[in-house]
Amino acid sequence: MNAIQTDSHAVFFEDAAIEALRDHISKTSYSRIFVLTDNNTAQHCLPELIRWIPEAASWTCLEIKAGEAHKHIGSCMEVWEGLSASGADRHSLLVNLGGGVVTDLGGFVASTYQRGIRFINIPTSLLAMVDASVGGKTGVDLGPLKNQVGVINQPEMVLICKVFLKTLDPRELRSGFAEMLKHGLIRDADYWRQLAALETPADAVAHIRHSVALKNEVVQQDPTEKNLRKILNFGHTLGHAIESHFLGHPDLETLLHGEAIVIGMILEAFLATRLCDLPEHQANEIRDVLLSHYPRVDIPREHRPEIVRLLIHDKKNTHGKVLFTLLEQIGKATYNQEVPADLLEASFDYYAE
Known part of the structure; x- marks a missing residue:
């Protein structure tokens, strides 16, 4: 290889x-x-x-x-x-x-x-x-x-x-598989569909090199994350906040990174339907594929405000604005997207449906 x-x-x-x-x-x-x-x-x-x-x-x-x-x-x-x-x-x-x-x-x-x-x-x-x-x-x-x-x-x-x-146990493999799925969603629609058709995350091992190559292609164009490299953060703005909240809360089971990012990708796919014209059927496809591999996590409604407050610490933020990477379509991402607070609440409802 x-x-x-x-x-x-x-x-x-x-x-x-x-x-x-x-x-x-x-x-x-x-x-x-x-x-x-x-x-x-x-x-x-x-x-x-x-x-x-x-x-x-x-x-x-x-x-x-x-x-x-x-x-x-x-x-x-x-x-x-x-x-x-x-x-x-x-x-x-x-x-x-x-x-x-x-x-x-x-x-x-x-x-x-x-x-x-x-x-x-x-x-x-x-x-x-x-x-x-x-x-x-x-x-x-x-x-x-x-x-x-x-x-x-x-x-x-x-x-x-x-x-x-x-x-690795299966849960750890699933965590890594989440990032591979993200690579397809932001950069390569055919790769997304190829991974979506796999029966188990273990089958994704054969595709490691392609994921590395996709990420390298993005990083080489923007090594210090001023512009394009931000697309690699799809799912991570809300995903990191959720991961941090579950890590720091004594009554919640800690999530692996990929498990939190899956939730973030579903939430942010919904946001993209409202802000970036991502077709709703594509957002539903993303949700359904991800939930076929990752059990839905209960996020108590009363915990949502604390998760949203954690967004202020996201490293993509600038001048006090929380900025998201979202999808225009499967395989094409955009960045520096501001999201109204009311849509954040609606995204959690979409995930919980």
Whole structure:
């Protein structure tokens, strides 16, 4: 499978990824190599990496706790201190082996430790493979608020190997599948229909490269998210607010990222019918396809105002205005759309029907 070349690095797949890592390590004089895992990938994925690269057994392993709840500055402190205590210098390398929490947090740690050391991402979840593999976004959450602290910085390379997906449960696969469906909705109607016809999210694994290529095509045109790259946020304005609310509320079960984004995409598809002339039958198609894979989540009516208040923290906002990415049709997105408050309430009703 051919590598995908971004402006700054390559995304390698399968056997070529392993060879690229071996070649890079042999040709680069790193003073020390560190590998960042969480407690799950340390158990299930690190042994596979060592099997490919036996010398990885001698790399210093730093471990954080798994899950979005641990994607915060406190975990960064632990990793920074671990790097410092183990003698990391500006010629060290950090290999981030894990899902989006590990690659986002690890990339941020590497970008800021001693004003920046180099890093490599090896995503181990479907979500990280199709979403965090391109674009250079790094960072952590601020309390329950998603990705409020971070920088855009690129890895040396990204390595995608599907063997790691065998460690995921079906819910995690569904979470990643949501981002793939989004790629089709914003950029490629034929891809959306291809994914919509799949029986299970597990069948989407064969399409990982196409999702990475679609995202890379957008990012290359707008690396710092001034304009076009904003279309990648479809479903994320309301989705992130919902994810943050469920993460921070003691009486609600935490949602995985993709689960929250699915809700956001259904809500924002409804908004698009009112503001961007998205045909209603297409909004209903989006809703029906998504709900065929993702159980409807009960969002108590009394929780809606708090979710809406969280929208003010969305990173696309400017001059106090909450701006949405919406669809003009399946396969074509537009951005910087203001949404009246009364339509937000109606979108929740549409999802709850």
